[in-house]
Amino acid sequence: PVLVIDFGAQYAQLIARRVREANVYSEIVPHTASVADIMAKNPAAIILSGGPSSVYADGAPTVDPALFEQGVPVLGICYGFQAMAAALGGTVAQTGLREYGRTPVGVCEAGVLLAGSPAQQPTWMSHGDAVHAAPAGFTVLASSQGAPVAAFEDDTRRLYGVQWHPEVKHSPFGQDTLTNFLYKGAGLSPDWTPGNVIADQVAAIRAQVGSSRVICGLSGGVDSSVAAALVQRAVGDQLTCVFVDHGLLRQGEAEQVEKDFVAAIGVKLVVVDAKQRFLDVLAGVTEPETKRKIIGREFIRVFEDAARDIVADAGQGGDVKFLVQGTLYPDVVESGGGEGAANIKSHHNVGGLPDDLQFELVEPLRTLFKDEVRAVGIELGVPEDIVWRQPFPGPGLGIRIIGEVTADRLDILRAADAIAREELTKAGLDRDIWQCPVVLLADVRSVGVQGDGRTYGHPIVLRPVSSEDAMTADWSRLPYDLLAEISNRITNEVSDVNRVVLDVTSKPPGTIEWE
Numbered sequence: 192p193v194l195v196i197d198f199g200a201q202y203a204q205l206i207a208r209r210v211r212e213a214n215v216y217s218e219i220v221p222h223t224a225s226v227a228d229i230m231a232k233n234p235a236a237i238i239l240s241g242g243p244s245s246v247y248a249d250g251a252p253t254v255d256p257a258l259f260e261q262g263v264p265v266l267g268i269c270y271g272f273q274a275m276a277a278a279l280g281g282t283v284a285q286t287g288l289r290e291y292g293r294t295p296v297g298v299c300e301a302g303v304l305l306a307g308s309p310a311q312q313p314t315w316m317s318h319g320d321a322v323h324a325a326p327a328g329f330t331v332l333a334s335s336q337g338a339p340v341a342a343f344e345d346d347t348r349r350l351y352g353v354q355w356h357p358e359v360k361h362s363p364f365g366q367d368t369l370t371n372f373l374y375k376g377a378g379l380s381p382d383w384t385p386g387n388v389i390a391d392q393v394a395a396i397r398a399q400v401g402s403s404r405v406i407c408g409l410s411g412g413v414d415s416s417v418a419a420a421l422v423q424r425a426v427g428d429q430l431t432c433v434f435v436d437h438g439l440l441r442q443g444e445a446e447q448v449e450k451d452f453v454a455a456i457g458v459k460l461v462v463v464d465a466k467q468r469f470l471d472v473l474a475g476v477t478e479p480e481t482k483r484k485i486i487g488r489e490f491i492r493v494f495e496d497a498a499r500d501i502v503a504d505a506g507q508g509g510d511v512k513f514l515v516q517g518t519l520y521p522d523v524v525e526s527g528g529g530e531g532a533a534n535i536k537s538h539h540n541v542g543g544l545p546d547d548l549q550f551e552l553v554e555p556l557r558t559l560f561k562d563e564v565r566a567v568g569i570e571l572g573v574p575e576d577i578v579w580r581q582p583f584p585g586p587g588l589g590i591r592i593i594g595e596v597t598a599d600r601l602d603i604l605r606a607a608d609a610i611a612r613e614e615l616t617k618a619g620l621d622r623d624i625w626q627c628p629v630v631l632l633a634d635v636r637s638v639g640v641q642g643d644g645r646t647y648g649h650p651i652v653l654r655p656v657s658s659e660d661a662m663t664a665d666w667s668r669l670p671y672d673l674l675a676e677i678s679n680r681i682t683n684e685v686s687d688v689n690r691v692v693l694d695v696t697s698k699p700p701g702t703i704e705w706e
């Protein structure tokens with residue numbers, strides 16, 4: 192792999208993604224890894240990420256100069272560039288001029304790293320210190336007002352560095368810089384593709400599970416679906432999927448999993464109809480956190496019951512030893528980067544599955560980012576509607592009915608939600624918005640007039656949001672005509688709803704969901 196050494200910047204994951212976009216496999220390792228640890232991973236190339244510190248600050252992370260003597264090509268970025276310069280005998284100093292954001296750079300010599308990119312180019316910088324003199328043997332490639340040495344290389348030792356952030360889109364020639372390093376500097380080939388990921392994972396899954404049986408909880412979302420499809424490709428009928436229909440799903444979702452997914456993937460599926468169980472435990476409950484806890488707990492009970500049945504059925508057919516989880520690479524990196532016992536993601540389905548289920552985990556998506564999961568899903572033939580599904584919370588419509596959850600209210604909300612989704616799809620906006628929760632204010636009534644009569648119905652709230660990662664969000668400026676169409680249709684077609692309102696709150700202060 193290409194190893195990205197993480198100096199504590201928020202950019203390390205982005206760098207790894209950009210390398211993978213160049214079809215080269217990449218992993219992140221913490222800067223505390225020793226040269227021996229790093230070499231044990233047999234890196235094809237190394238990228239030193241940016242970081243928050245000054246290389247001269249107390250306790251600033253450093254680079255062991257031995258790293259540059261391993262014969263492995265290295266690219267230093269921002270802090271990594273300065274740490275590299277300092278380690279190899281160059282000069283790094285405070286310039287008094289800080290450069291943040293868009294910064295023009297002049298290229299004096301393209302070298303290998305900047306080959307094919309313009310002599311003047313905008314870049315994205317974020318630094319206070321700057322490299323004043325390149326280490327011996329290095330050629331200076333570029334400079335900016337605040338960075339006398341903004342890029343350098345020693346092509347014979349295959350060592351390269353840039354002060355700016357080539358991984359961000361604000362550096363328009365950044366991807367070219369990265370690919371120059373990967374293909375020309377390090378001599379790598381772009382052969383990491385979804386097809387190869389599938390082949391590797393299929394082999395790994397077969398080696399892990401042998402002839403044992405495997406179960407997988409399907410939620411209808413992209414991660415569990417693609418994970419199941421991969422395991423199915425690897426071990427076929429040894430896999431049984433469990434889909435818990437808690438009745439809090441949107442229109443067509445249960446059918447989508449039952450029919451489309453099974454038809455496309457050919458997986459063995461147990462559907463547990465738990466609608467009544469969930470209505471029973473939710474009766475009379477209005478407090479959001481209580482609802483979430485009840486739904487989470489009930490989900491686990493239903494899943495455990497189903498798992499026990501499958502284990503019992505297995506009988507002499509062999510043990511069910513493995514549980515598939517759709518853990519993604521960002522979860523692995525965020526929980527400390529890697530090896531060792533895997534935690535079951537607490538919000539993977541609803542409340543997370545309990546540890547005492549005593550299964551070994553199969554996590555075929557552990558090395559992948561979300562967009563890569565989607566690409567693998569498409570390659571495996573998972574239906575596009577599932578692969579491109581917008582986020583939908585585990586507790587489902589249960590937390591989109593403000594008030595008690597009842598069968599009637601679920602029907603109302605499902606009908607309104609189906610109209611909103613249909614119109615958004617028709618308008619071609621599905622991939623522009625992050626998601627659009629539709630919320631029923633079940634305990635609120637307002638007066639309306641329809642036909643010749645007075646109505647006394649409930650409001651429906653539309654909550655379209657745009658977001659990068661759901662941590663922050665803004666309300667989406669949907670076209671008025673589209674909003675008008677959704678509003679008309681919902682008030683005309685859904686009984687008991689006589690008003691549609693638009694939520695124009697960003698996050699923060701509002702969360703995306705209402706509960």
Ligand code: XMP
Nearest residue numbers: 538539540582583584585586661702703704
């Ligand atoms: P909030 O409401 O916290 O939502 O702004 C952020 C994102 O998370 C989704 N969400 C959940 N997803 N289980 C999930 O799997 C949950 O319990 C849950 N609650 C919220 C929400 O739809 C949004 O995308």
